[in-house]
Amino acid sequence: EIVLTQSPGTLSLSPGERATFSCRASQSVNSNFLAWHQQIPGQAPRLLIHGASNRATGIPDRFSGSGSGTDFTLTITRLEPEDFAVYYCQQYGSSPLTFGGGTKVEIK
Amino acid sequence: EVKMVQSGGGLVQPGGSLRLSCAASGFTISSFWVNWVRQTPGKGLVWVSRINNDGSIISYADSVKGRFTISRDNAKNTVYLQMDSLRVEDTAVYYCATILPGTWGQGTLVTVSS
Numbered sequence: 001e002i003v004l005t006q007s008p009g010t011l012s013l014s015p016g017e018r019a020t021f022s023c024r025a026s027q028s029v030n031s032n033f034l035a036w037h038q039q040i041p042g043q044a045p046r047l048l049i050h051g052a053s054n055r056a057t058g059i060p061d062r063f064s065g066s067g068s069g070t071d072f073t074l075t076i077t078r079l080e081p082e083d084f085a086v087y088y089c090q091q092y093g094s095s096p097l098t099f100g101g102g103t104k105v106e107i108k
Numbered sequence: 109e110v111k112m113v114q115s116g117g118g119l120v121q122p123g124g125s126l127r128l129s130c131a132a133s134g135f136t137i138s139s140f141w142v143n144w145v146r147q148t149p150g151k152g153l154v155w156v157s158r159i160n161n162d163g164s165i166i167s168y169a170d171s172v173k174g175r176f177t178i179s180r181d182n183a184k185n186t187v188y189l190q191m192d193s194l195r196v197e198d199t200a201v202y203y204c205a206t207i208l209p210g211t212w213g214q215g216t217l218v219t220v221s222s
Contacts, residue, residue: 033207035207037153037212039153044203044212044213044214044215045145045153045203045205045212046212047205047207047210047211047212050207050208050210056210057110057209057210088152088153090153090155092143092207095158095167096155096167096169096170097143097155097158098155099145099152099153099154099155100152101152102152102153
């Protein structure tokens, strides 16, 4: 089983700031099948990025993903008020699929 | 609009059964793999099961293997999760989700309690 470790656990930032999230895998993710999801409390998650760097349909270009192998990054260039949420990485290249523990972005 | 609409769920006693449904709208689900994911209140996301396009490749988390069955009816544009021998620890919000076309269902609460 691939274990995904996300850091930091919580980010305290202000609107307009840049946010960077890390997701480290315990072994290489097949074909870079790494996704990022956003979840606002009380809502269903939403896919942001798939294949490590491909934005999902309708996702603003302030969201970008990068990385390969075992180290992946999600970046939000300028935080908007609606971006304060929890972000999860997920690998879907091998079974069992696994999620990271999440990074919460809170308003500073 | 591309979306997935879930139904089923509710309150069941330990040892009981429930079936969740996930109906695709705005796209043809037969082209895509579908996952079920669950989340207990205040906790993270946990993958439960997935099925490929035609139902020939299926996998489960160890925690539900032998008790849950995923299936699909492409003619009805729907994926199912049959949950048997339910345990208290299966209590969670269950979501269906696809990586492509990148859709999550709205979630449905399953509560296992006597």
